[in-house]
Amino acid sequence: MTLSVxxxxxxxxxxxxxxxxxxxxxxQLLGRELAVWRADDGNVNVWENxxxxxGVRLSIGINEGGELKCQYHGWRYANRSAGCTYIPAxxxxxxxxxxxNRTYPVxxxxxxxxxxxxxxxxxxxxxxxxxxxxxxxxxxxxxxxxEDVLAAxxxxxxxxxxxxxxxxxxxxxxxxxxxxxxxxxxxxxIRGLLAEPPAEPVATLRHYNETLTKLRDRLERAARKKPxxxxxxxxxxxxxxxxxxxPDIAIPKGNTITVVVKRKWTSADGVIGFELAAxxxxxxxxxxxxHIDIHLPNGMTRQYSITNGPGELMSYIIxxxxxxxxxxxxxxxxxxxREGDLLSIxxxxxxxxxxxxxxxxxxxxGGIGITPLLSMAxxxxxxxxxxxxxxxxxxxxxxxFRADLEALHGKVTFHTGVPRDEIGATIAxxxxxxxxxxxxxxxxxxxMLETVRETxxxxxxxxxxxxxxxxxxxxxxxxxxxxxxxxARSAMTLHVPSxxxxxxxxxxxxxxxxxSCEQGACGTCLTTVIEGDVDHQDVYLNNSEKASNRCMMTCxxxxxxxxxxxxx
Amino acid sequence: MPSIDxxxxxxxxxxxxxxxxxxxxxxxxxxxxTPIALTRDNAGNPVVWRRTDEEQGxxxxxxxxxxxxxxxxxxxxxxxxxxxxxxxxxxxxEYAEADxxxxxxxSIGIHVSAPRAVENFLDMGHFPYVHTDILGAxxxxxxxxxxxxxxxxxxEVLATRCRFIQPRAAKSATTAMEVEYVYRVPHPFCSVxxxxxxxxxxxxxxxxxxxxPMTEERCRAHLLQSMIDSTSTITDLRRFQQTIFxxxxxxxxxxxxxxxxxxxxxxxxxxxDKSAIAYRRWLSQKGxxxxxxxxxx
Ligand code: FES
Numbered sequence: 001m002t003l004s005v006x007x008x009x010x011x012x013x014x015x016x017x018x019x020x021x022x023x024x025x026x027x028q029l030l031g032r033e034l035a036v037w038r039a040d041d042g043n044v045n046v047w048e049n050x051x052x053x054x055g056v057r058l059s060i061g062i063n064e065g066g067e068l069k070c071q072y073h074g075w076r077y078a079n080r081s082a083g084c085t086y087i088p089a090x091x092x093x094x095x096x097x098x099x100x101n102r103t104y105p106v107x108x109x110x111x112x113x114x115x116x117x118x119x120x121x122x123x124x125x126x127x128x129x130x131x132x133x134x135x136x137x138x139x140x141x142x143x144x145x146x147e148d149v150l151a152a153x154x155x156x157x158x159x160x161x162x163x164x165x166x167x168x169x170x171x172x173x174x175x176x177x178x179x180x181x182x183x184x185x186x187x188x189x190i191r192g193l194l195a196e197p198p199a200e201p202v203a204t205l206r207h208y209n210e211t212l213t214k215l216r217d218r219l220e221r222a223a224r225k226k227p228x229x230x231x232x233x234x235x236x237x238x239x240x241x242x243x244x245x246x247p248d249i250a251i252p253k254g255n256t257i258t259v260v261v262k263r264k265w266t267s268a269d270g271v272i273g274f275e276l277a278a279x280x281x282x283x284x285x286x287x288x289x290x291h292i293d294i295h296l297p298n299g300m301t302r303q304y305s306i307t308n309g310p311g312e313l314m315s316y317i318i319x320x321x322x323x324x325x326x327x328x329x330x331x332x333x334x335x336x337x338r339e340g341d342l343l344s345i346x347x348x349x350x351x352x353x354x355x356x357x358x359x360x361x362x363x364x365x366g367g368i369g370i371t372p373l374l375s376m377a378x379x380x381x382x383x384x385x386x387x388x389x390x391x392x393x394x395x396x397x398x399x400x401f402r403a404d405l406e407a408l409h410g411k412v413t414f415h416t417g418v419p420r421d422e423i424g425a426t427i428a429x430x431x432x433x434x435x436x437x438x439x440x441x442x443x444x445x446x447x448m449l450e451t452v453r454e455t456x457x458x459x460x461x462x463x464x465x466x467x468x469x470x471x472x473x474x475x476x477x478x479x480x481x482x483x484x485x486x487x488a489r490s491a492m493t494l495h496v497p498s499x500x501x502x503x504x505x506x507x508x509x510x511x512x513x514x515x516s517c518e519q520g521a522c523g524t525c526l527t528t529v530i531e532g533d534v535d536h537q538d539v540y541l542n543n544s545e546k547a548s549n550r551c552m553m554t555c556x557x558x559x560x561x562x563x564x565x566x567x568x
Numbered sequence: 569m570p571s572i573d574x575x576x577x578x579x580x581x582x583x584x585x586x587x588x589x590x591x592x593x594x595x596x597x598x599x600x601x602t603p604i605a606l607t608r609d610n611a612g613n614p615v616v617w618r619r620t621d622e623e624q625g626x627x628x629x630x631x632x633x634x635x636x637x638x639x640x641x642x643x644x645x646x647x648x649x650x651x652x653x654x655x656x657x658x659x660x661x662e663y664a665e666a667d668x669x670x671x672x673x674x675s676i677g678i679h680v681s682a683p684r685a686v687e688n689f690l691d692m693g694h695f696p697y698v699h700t701d702i703l704g705a706x707x708x709x710x711x712x713x714x715x716x717x718x719x720x721x722x723x724e725v726l727a728t729r730c731r732f733i734q735p736r737a738a739k740s741a742t743t744a745m746e747v748e749y750v751y752r753v754p755h756p757f758c759s760v761x762x763x764x765x766x767x768x769x770x771x772x773x774x775x776x777x778x779x780x781p782m783t784e785e786r787c788r789a790h791l792l793q794s795m796i797d798s799t800s801t802i803t804d805l806r807r808f809q810q811t812i813f814x815x816x817x818x819x820x821x822x823x824x825x826x827x828x829x830x831x832x833x834x835x836x837x838x839x840x841d842k843s844a845i846a847y848r849r850w851l852s853q854k855g856x857x858x859x860x861x862x863x864x865x
Contacts, residue, residue: 033824050824052836054687057822072819073693074709088709089693089840099836236825238833357696357707437707 003146003182005030005234008120009168010105012112012179012191015136019044019113024068026059028183030117031232033057034104039079039311040065040382046115047082048102051075052239058101066310066382076356077101079311083285091355092544100285102237110193111136112179117234126166126177128195137192138205139181140212144223146182149190152219153178156211185229190215256295257283261341262315268400270322271368272334276343277315285313288379289352289372289441289469292316293522295344297336301516301524302329305371305443306348307401309378316348319400321368349523351542352441352469354379359437361387362430364452366444367397372469373443374401381408390415390430392423392444423448427455434461441467477520477537483559487511487568488530502554506568513554520556527554532564570784572600573857577651579755582778582790583616584646585672594626598782600650600858604637614639616648643792644672645778658724658754662762662774663794671802673791673809675780680820681859682757682779682787683828683851688820689759689777690751690843692732698815701735705744708733711840718850725753725850727843753847756856757781765796773797775809784859785826789813829861 013027019038026049027034033049035058049057051070058077062069067076067085074088082101107114107123111134114123142149150169157163157173164172169180175195180188190212198204263275277283291305304318322334337343354361354376361380363373370391380387388411393399395417405412418426431440431452440461442452449468456466480498485505487494496505503525506513516524520538529552536546538553545551554566583597583606591608596619598604603619609630616639622628637648642657663670678685688694693711695704714730730749750762750772757779762772774794779787791809800808829835830852837845852863 053838054691055824055829055835056819057824060818060822071697074697087838088696088706089711089838091710236834238831239836241833243833243836355707357709359707 003030003185003232005032005232006117007182008116008118010107010114010116010121010123011168011181013046013115013181014113015139015191016108016111016113017136022063022065024059024061024063026057027113027115028181028187028189029104029115030182031184031234032117033059034115035059035061035068036106036113036115037063037068039063041079041312043079043311044106044108044113045079045082046104046106046113047077048104048236050102050236052084052099052101052243064310064383066312066379076310078285078313080282080313081285085285085287085310086356088357090544091357092353092542095287098284099239099243110134112191112193126168126170126179128172132195133197135194135197135201137194137208137212140190140209140216141183142188142190142216142219143186144188144216144219145186145229146180146188148223149188149219150180152215153180153190156215184231186223186231255347256344257347258342259283259316259345261337261339261343264337264339267319268398268402270397271400272320272322273317273401274320274333274337275315275317276345282313283316284347286316286348287350288354288376290348290350290375291352291372292318292348293346293524294318294333295346296329296332298332300329300332301522302333303522305352305375307371307374307378307404309375310382316345319368319371346523351540352443352467353542354441354467355439356380356383356385357437358439359386360439361385362438362440363387363389364392364427364430364440364442364444364448365390366392366448367394368400369442369444369448370400370405371443373441374404376441377405377408377410377412381410384409387411388430389413390427392416392418392426392448424451424455427452428459431456431459431461433459434465439465439467443469475537475539477556478535479558481535481558481560483561484563485559486531486563486565488565489568496558501556502558502564502566506554511568515555518555520553523553525554527552528567530565530567532559533561534558534564535560570601570858572650573855574651575854575856576600576756576781576858578649578653579651579757580640580647580649580653580657581757582645582647582780585675585790586614586641586644586646587672589614589646592627592630594622594624594628596622596624597780597788599648600781601783602650604648606639606646606648607633614641614646614648616646643776643778644670645790645792658758660760660774660776660794662772663792665794667796668774669793669795669797669802669805671793671795671806673793673806674813675788675790676810676813676817677782677786677788678817678820679786679826680823681785681827682781683847683856683859684823684826685779685787685789685816685820686753686757686759686777687828687844687847688816689761690727690753690847691841692730692749693838693840694819695732695734698819699812702812703734704732705735713839714842716842716846718846722754724755725751725843725846727751727846730843751843753850756851756854757787757859767798768796771796781859787859825861827859827861831861831863834861 018025025036027036035047035049038044056072066079069076076086078085082103084095084099087095104115154163154171161173171178177193179191259276262277265273267273286306291303293301306316320330320333365373377389390413392415482498485494494505516522523540534552535558537556589608594605596605605619605622606616615630616637617633639648696706696709712731716727728750733746735744748764752760760776765773776792778790781787830848
């Protein structure tokens, strides 16, 4: 048998013991290097051992429990998805693109971590695996061809107990199983399992160690006499074309994902929690502050912030305010959507990016505005970065996600029922005077947002240090310009007069144009711009996206140039 | 043995600090997979030849060496070439200014290709992480927009308006300051950096890195400082640069693959990497294949 880089067999690549808390283990399989790490939620990640940015080994990175941080430029990658969550060189809009590390399948079983070169085969337990309390022996690396190692292991079997060769370079005799981990064409690691824990573990380990050391010495002596086989040459996957070119920003994709409502509960008076899980596997990476658009059964689209912490991708948890005044948006979710229902959501989008290099971060939430800030707090908490969270609720209103907030280690202060005229003073003292590298993030009702902005400005906070997100476009739209739009794919040129939106003109011309909020807040009418200078008026795109001049919202945006060419 | 592309073969390549080579004593080193020997003659001029059976430390009569490689000195270093080098080394005019402290800051072996090391030298994004509290520190992680051009007439990559906040930009700096950098890459394996000088606002310190490609995956970094600094001793200034380089070494040696991939789709660039991208493209256009993974054509 010759080894192949694409061999889909599952092999052990580490012992469970090799992955202590917050450690990154350098694994090897079929010529590849792997970064193997356990997140705080217990999940084991097996990734290509290479940061996608500049190729630095991730096994020298920092395991923060929910993210792995590269030591070269501080890029962070999320537990489970290996998606990049932060690029410190461009904290304001990072990561603009979906950057995902190469991952390998993983299974932790019988005291070992198993992986394979690809997903072609499902993990299958080795024959006789079930029903034992497995005990892992110390691994023994051997500089010899894996096939030779296997043959030599089989030779260890006593005469009256012939060895049983198992699939996947494994051999068994008595209660002892040996697995040969093929590191490369001429290198292997022997990983042994005993079906039951021995009475005297230390003595047993020593005994096996001696046996395997002798075996190793014999194998290596023999290997030196033979011509060395060619090492395996795994290829590095190329990054996708849009990650390799360097646009200012890529246009967010309108992909939707179907999720299952796994749980629906009352988190507080008037706040309903929803847990949305993927149908299989995990959901896409998101950044703290990100939201998803939910396509509601009644055809509307609404945005909800993800409250999860780093690397929690098995489901997204959102909080929905059950306002009686709600005009059918959240109301539908609260009243008609039940556990087990399917919903269609967008990929996470972030208009509210969190800087992860501040010396002090102040988070201020009002009511349901807690949701994006809860996520931010969780990220900061996991990385042990200093932050304070102030959560304002009206009298009578109860605190949503209280247990989650209390589980944090940062400074979380609940301000309940503060009289209206005292809110300003409370915010002022929560903020304090600005000093360099302090940032405040605020989410809540409009008047509160204004109070925070004004107070912060008065206390010396520069504009770049005050962060907030609109779910509604409160700006006054200037629709006075007049210009032409050329619709490249429809081969049509239309004139947009002042007073009419591009969307309206397109509809008048008989085109079907998707829309939802029609005020530049939801992203439904996002369009690619081929040519022309856009006058953005939406609150959906972030500044770099706007600056890229490559996309726009047809419901509010207009042209600064005489002509716009759109990809419609 | 790997083939050496014609461009690389004809370049001047750095091999040693001049004042570390004693007249008549053989030094040996490796350049482009080629074992070479060098010494200085009685007049102090470098003599370089393909190594035959001499040992390091042997005494030779330089006059007796007939089959010589081209050799020159410049910026405190000895340079040679395996092909037909140009008449002159690339210019660093500041080196000649009378009041500068010029010094070689040592030669450090690194297990990575020379172009990877150049790219690391051009990179500002790693300062807060790799040179924490010296060349950068959180919260100043942002790489502001800067300009990059490939100058046709001078045949070099030039990055200007590079700004970065540094806690301790130079030996003589006592507080954090925003430093302004200009980077030049006048030679595929050499780069020159100009940075605002804490002592004299109107002038700039010069730090250059000359990489000696030993093999495709191994190089030696030779450092030059040309400073305006009236207080620090040469030893201090050297130690400072060596500290910085000692921090880069483990990161560089964990870069994978060790040769610099020129295919833009092999790694993920961001805006901060503009100069690296220009550098990779420039190497590609020059037809450099040594120490890189050329683009599949
Ligand atoms: S190489 Fe990992 S962040 Fe740059």
